[in-house]
């Protein structure tokens with residue numbers, strides 16, 4: 001009788017482990033990215049090309065640096 005409990009316990013542990021292992025795998029597949037990393041984007045302030053993963057995003061615009069992101073937010077004096 002003890003062996004049945006042992007088998008049941010092993011099966012239960014196996015099912016729990018399998019469920020735990022499956023969940024993160026299903027979520028961590030980054031297939032939504034249209035292009036692999038290494039894609040270059042243009043800074044909306046100075047026009048410099050920077051790698052997509054290094055660009056700073058703000059309101060749908062991309063910047064090469066924190067400085068340019070801040071400068072672009074300030075009102076420009078072109079008069």
Ligand SMILES: [Zn+2]
Nearest residue numbers: 043046064068
């Ligand atoms: Zn820039």
